Amino acid sequence: MGLFNNIDLASEIENIKIKGTKEYIADRKKISPLYECDYLALNGKGCAFCTENYFFSVGFGIKEEVLMADIELIENFALNRKISSRMHFEVTPYSDPLFMTLLQEKGYTLDHFLSVWVLDLEAWAPTAASFKSDExxxxxxxxxxxxxxxxxxxxxxxxxxxxxxxxxxxxxxxxxxxxxxxxxxxxxxxxxxxxxxxxxxxxxxxxxxxxxxxxxxxxxxxxxxxxxxxxxxxxxxKYLTATTKPNNTSARNMERNGFKLAYNKAIMKSPSLNSVKN
The missing domain is CATH 3.40.630.30 (Gcn5-related N-acetyltransferase (GNAT))
Incomplete structure (x- = not known):
């Protein structure tokens, strides 16, 4: 499996984020029944998350078609929790172009980018440690x-x-x-x-x-x-991934350690959901 132009690897990367966040929320809810965060999974299309003060959706548009009804369902999921007034969709370069068109029709705008890095562990070999300190x-x-x-x-x-x-x-x-x-x-x-x-x-x-x-x-x-x-x-x-903001210290550390930039994600932000008419 190559690192670039690889929709299967991109899907795995998005899915590990979904898996970890779902398990984290489930554990928090076990510990504290009053914990308000939650998630909504849509038939293998992706997953929407409600955290303390941020709504975001991961994995949509990569292998399954996203419908306007899906977006509206997610917006209602967020709106009903009354924690934040905006939803954010993480859109990869592998997403169906129609998905981005639907978001734009709903008034979504670009908020920021995230950089997704990958290291081929099979091709990587550890070197002798250069960091040595008794302290x-x-x-x-x-x-x-x-x-x-x-x-x-x-x-x-x-x-x-x-x-x-x-x-x-x-x-x-x-x-x-x-x-x-x-x-x-x-x-x-x-x-x-x-x-x-x-x-x-x-x-x-x-x-x-x-x-x-x-x-x-x-x-x-x-x-x-x-x-x-x-x-x-x-x-x-076989592979190791990390996500950073573009061109910051963490991104440079990824490069320094042999990671390659696999793709950038566009984070699309909704208008105020209180003003959205579904």
Whole structure:
């Protein structure tokens, strides 16, 4: 299977995102019955997600035709939850052109792009570690370290570098999702950076990678990428994927570690759903 112009690989990449998000939401709802997030799956066409303050849909238009009725069903799913007034559809280059036409007819506009990266693990071989320091270690997170890992990742993501208990819990629940592993970088015994990996068949995905502000610029993102590359290959995965914003530090780290840009996704944003007449 090649990396480029490959609709089957693109479908697998979108499906691993769907699988992980569905399992995450299901686990959160088990822990907290009052948790309001939910998802709507449409007959193998794709899946719409309602999270704390964001509605988005993944996988639509790749292999199954999307109808106007499908879009309206998803918009009603979002509107009925009264959390956010806009829906976002992630549209790949492999999506049926009619899908984009329908979105434009509904008044959707381009919000931003995301870059999807892929590494061929069968062709990749680990090199001798160039990062050596007695002060720095990287560990695979055990269950009793899940909170520490989640606090580190949430702190790295937070704009003010301060994690709330809510944001820590939001990250920590990923730890319970099946077929996943978390990694933590420690500097002088203190947590500095964290990352996550999920696998599904021949494909693994990297996400939830962040570094606490005071520890940035030390190569910890690359250390976490390399560790998870080795981990994915050890599990027999053939491909490793990650999604970043275009042309940012994370994107450059993907290139630096041998990932290739497979495709860019257009994130299409609806007008206010409160004003949409279905």
């Amino acid at each position: 720095v270690s990287i560990i695979k997170v055990a269950p009793d370290q899940a909170y520490e890992w989640a606090k580190t990742v949430a702190s790295g993501i937070a704009e003010d570098n301060t994690a709330t208990e809510g944001s820590i819990e939001s990250v920590r629940c990923f730890f319970n999702v099946p077929d996943t592993a978390a990694f933590l970088v420690k500097e002088n015994g203190k947590s500095a950076a964290g990352g996550f990996i999920m696998w599904n068949g021949q494909l693994s995905e990297l996400f939830l990678t962040s570094t606490i502000d005071s520890h940035r610029g030390k190569g910890y993102q690359n250390l976490l990428i390399a560790e998870r590359m080795k981990f994915a290959k050890s599990r027999g995965c």
